[in-house]
Amino acid sequence: MEELSLLEIGSRPVRRPGGSADLGSLRAIPWVFAWTQNRCLLPAWYGCGAAFADADLGELRRLARDWAFFRSLVENLEMTLAKSSLEIADGYLELVGDARLWEPIRLEHERTTAAVLEIVESQGLLDRQPVVQRSITLRNPYVDPLNALQVEFLRRYRNAADEDERERVRRPLLRTIAGIAAALRNTG
Secondary structure, X not given: OXXXXXXXXXXXXXXXXXXXXXXXXXXXXXXXXXXXXXXXXXXHHOOHHHHHHOOOHHXXXXXXXXXXXXXXXXXXXXXXXXXXXXXXXXXXHHHOOOOOOHXXXXXXXXXXXHHHHHHHOOOOOOOOOHHHHHHHHHHHHHHHHHHHHHHHHHHHHXXXXXXXXXXXXXXXXXXXXXXXXXXXXXXX
């Protein structure tokens, strides 16, 4: 998260002024950007599977068919889930000291994906939007190595013995951040 501030993009710092190093001091845009970088895209879908679980499937399908707002919500969920890759996000776990939350995240991703597929009555994400589906399928093999490089550069940057070593890693790290954002065609 802190490495995003190296980009010097946006009009505000990553954390609120006087904020501590806890989650409460983070601003929303860098928070979402970080989840986009690791390809989890968690803020876009987390909790939706749990919310849909208690709803009537027929009613959810009716809402998706008849209410433009809900249809758009479900379509955006479907696209975000298709863009996400928990396999790639899993590679970032070595950078986190505590991976206890990963299993609940993985389970919610599965539940949300299953719920969206039930609502849209489809076998696979974006089956009804083959152009977008194909675009993601073709793009991922080019983005995956950037994520692998980013994990390595983050590890080196964080474990650098001195400022010179850190500076040598800084530029390639920033390039991976920019490359992933460009390849995913959004920043979060």
